[in-house]
Amino acid sequence: MTTLIVIDQAPYGSWSGREGLDMAFSLAAFDQSCALLFNGAGVNWLRTGQQPDGLGQKSVAQNLGAAAIFGVEALYADAQACQRYGLADDAIIAGVTLIAPDQAFMTGFEKVTFAG
Amino acid sequence: MNQSVADLPAHIHTLHILNKTAEHPRAAQCLSTLATADTVLLIENAVLSAPEVAAAAPCPVFMLAADARARGLIAKSGAGTEATGATPQIGYEHMVQLSALATRIISW
Amino acid sequence: MADISLQTYTVVITGAPYSSQAPQTALDFARAAVAAGHQIDRVFLYGDGVHIASALICTPSDEPHWPRLWSEFLAEHQIPAVACVASALRRGLIDSGEQQRYELSAHNIRAPFEIAGLGEWVEAGTCSKIIYFHSGA
Numbered sequence: 127m128t129t130l131i132v133i134d135q136a137p138y139g140s141w142s143g144r145e146g147l148d149m150a151f152s153l154a155a156f157d158q159s160c161a162l163l164f165n166g167a168g169v170n171w172l173r174t175g176q177q178p179d180g181l182g183q184k185s186v187a188q189n190l191g192a193a194a195i196f197g198v199e200a201l202y203a204d205a206q207a208c209q210r211y212g213l214a215d216d217a218i219i220a221g222v223t224l225i226a227p228d229q230a231f232m233t234g235f236e237k238v239t240f241a242g
Numbered sequence: 243m244n245q246s247v248a249d250l251p252a253h254i255h256t257l258h259i260l261n262k263t264a265e266h267p268r269a270a271q272c273l274s275t276l277a278t279a280d281t282v283l284l285i286e287n288a289v290l291s292a293p294e295v296a297a298a299a300p301c302p303v304f305m306l307a308a309d310a311r312a313r314g315l316i317a318k319s320g321a322g323t324e325a326t327g328a329t330p331q332i333g334y335e336h337m338v339q340l341s342a343l344a345t346r347i348i349s350w
Numbered sequence: 351m352a353d354i355s356l357q358t359y360t361v362v363i364t365g366a367p368y369s370s371q372a373p374q375t376a377l378d379f380a381r382a383a384v385a386a387g388h389q390i391d392r393v394f395l396y397g398d399g400v401h402i403a404s405a406l407i408c409t410p411s412d413e414p415h416w417p418r419l420w421s422e423f424l425a426e427h428q429i430p431a432v433a434c435v436a437s438a439l440r441r442g443l444i445d446s447g448e449q450q451r452y453e454l455s456a457h458n459i460r461a462p463f464e465i466a467g468l469g470e471w472v473e474a475g476t477c478s479k480i481i482y483f484h485s486g487a
Contacts, residue, residue: 165271166267229277261371342354
């Protein structure tokens, strides 16, 4: 009965990732079962050491780091996309499970939703 | 374009609504998650990729007639033009029927 | 012959009018759903979709006026409609309450749209089949 929110656009240059995070945290706040999948360019949300203050934007690293406490059940990332974007294990924030977002994986979720 | 309910799948596990052409990363993602019990509905710009999607999909594929017609992909006697191949063109009322038949709907 | 049971839908639109086809596809879907006897319990505007709720959009007279067409459809069928507050405020879609709160010069939300939070969307997910209409970009 879990909703999977998928984020497949990179941070800071587009907003759909932020809107996806808002959806996930809203579901969690209302005690609805949810998980996050970072896919494609979206895996770049998970890189450690982001400092977006020079762009006038906020880092979501703290929010993502606290996702489990907020009630988001899991953070998943597309392993292939992580490789493409040079995200080695030590460059990814803690608490992320690398997966292949194939049919078997996606079937496990009651809903699969994009923010835009 | 006389699609009767009898021509639509009786059960759809997941209805995938795709509105992006095949080279869009999300289209590739959609194709990689298709199962035989699913159905794909191509809408908006995605109708242009109907032959590619139909060839890759393990499940039935439909497209919205209004979107196909807008883009010059005119069905001839229901068989489609060379550009569309054999992907059936359906109306919005059939889109509603597909969405009602599906257990799960993913808009990519 | 497929057995089609009556559904309750929530329509979510994240694509803006005149930048995407989302408002048009969604309206054609919504009209067909209602014509077939299904119920639409609400329409939720998120992200760029909030522009559908603008009272200030102008179009050439020979082009569809999506905010007006949506307003008329919603009023005719008494369907509640919400623009997400976080998306709306950031894009300058303001109701009279927010105008006062932020001491702005005007408000521009078109009836019957109201501004509310993502909680409306979460609640919809517990009781309706949600169908999303995104930009094709």
